[in-house]
Amino acid sequence: MRTSLALRELVRENKVTADDLIMPYFVVETDDESFKKEISSMPGQYQLSLKQLERKVGEAVADGLKACILFGIPAEKDEVGSGAYDDAGIVQKAIRLLKDRWPELVVIADTCLCEYTSHGHCGLVKNDYVQNDPTLNLLAKAAVAQARAGADMVAPSDMMDGRVAAIREALDEEGFINTPIMSYAVKYASAFYGPFREAAESAPRFGDRKTYQMDPPNGREAMREAVADLEEGADILMVKPGLPYLDIVRQVRDNFDTPVAVYQVSGEYSMIKAAAQNGWIDEMGVIMESLVAFKRAGADLILTYFTEDVLKALK
Template sequence: MDFHRGRRLRSSLALREMVREHEIRPQDLIMPYFVVETDDESFMKEISSMPGQYQLSLRQLEKKVGEAVTLGLRSCILFGIPATKDETGSQAYADTGIVQQAIRLLKERWPQLIVVADTCLCEYTSHGHCGLVKNGEVLNDPTLNLLARAAVAQARAGADMVAPSDMMDGRVTAIRAALDEAGFVDTPIMSYAVKYASAFYGPFREAAESTPQFGDRKTYQMDPPNGREAMREAAADLAEGADILMVKPGLPYLDVIRQVRDAFDAPVAAYQVSGEYAMIKAAALNGWIDERAVVMESLVAFKRAGADLILTYFTEDVLKELK
């Protein structure tokens, strides 16, 4: 009787590795870091909902990144927590803002490290929203200038790439024009092109201290049941000048990652968000899963779905594994 003998290529590790279709490489991974504006150089506070992740002073950020570079870290993305917040999120676009300080520090120490700056206002506004607010409404067009100013400040500090995460309509156009006018024509934009109003962001809001003080972000982030809308958002950002398209969250939206990959000839990034990290960590700490195996399987799922780049809080652990 003739039938398919698929097991022939699974009988040993060497054979499985020979025919393996996808793999995780150091250059695929982007590590997020939360940097705090503080005079306490020893400040390093573990995020309670994200075991193993920390809010870091500039000095502690330098130490953590240094250790990760030794392991093979190629790129990171920075989120800032300023000492003071205001209605317009002015520290997002101040040359002395905490992320701008961190960019200068990291690029001076490791010029070869790709430093990406998250470009948004929510970590810097007193109300916690990603744009200017008037009478309880998040304003779209008046916010664009501030996002553009933030991107230019980040590029001026030395950022290799800016990553607008706000989901305001037209922000890629505004940022691209501002960067070009300021002489940063070679600074790429990794757009959070497909960013859903997800329940998986909870731990991040503790980490970045960016919980909205009223309402939610459903009027500007995407509705989770929608898939076709993702194609419109990605197409718009690409037409406006985005160089890399990001889908966020990751695992719950593998189908969307695949749709974006199939529809657009541009690099695709996936963000394994804080809630995904927290769930894996919680299950592992309870002894319910093999953390290492689940992490690697989840990252391979992103690659199989079509992601070129993966933003994940497991980056440092995976680099140890790969090394």
């Protein structure tokens, strides 16, 4: 059954399709419509003005893009991350733009404060410590602003305890009862996030995020986090990062019937790109093998910066 490509494809257990993929984009608040800055640690990925975002998404839609997730880089930041929940904030503007142009495109909003706070943390800070409960109201306000702008889904990535319940309650009160929540339910305090923090300009100004993101050695804790988010109203559970945590993806899949997402994060992307640029690997071969690993582990959805390249390959 392996003697030809046709036979191998006929009995192949897992396949990656356009329906599986979600493309992340970084959109910058700027008056320069031509702004398109390559991220040095993520070759082929860019910070984009609204106009350049429109062009990039248009090309991807033509190749079969079904869904994207937006990260915003505001012109100004403050201690309370007000750009995250401003109706005129950059992500809200981007949502309205994309939904107006491509109504059928699933536009997901990353719901967090770290890209908007001057200190770079995902919540309010007092005495150099991130305050969990006071942050929940701001996250809820951000989710409502994103839904009001037209987001098809919100994706809280902060890892504050109780934020899914706060967001669900706020969305329902504002009439967004059908807006689903894709929760970063199992998000580890990973060393694989380095390039993202350059891309989103969200590196903490002090300390780290280990007090509110998960400790990498822990597996059983992941199930407790997933249960808590489901009980609070999460519709999709996400595991982040991806390849170093395939065992966690499988545990989440085996224990819960809800859709499971996985994020192939910036560090994973950059390692593959670096090895490919040095001629050490077959880039597309490694990309597809890594994405199939996510499917084999049980993921239904894959957030990956390789989405545009894969869509072209599938096409």
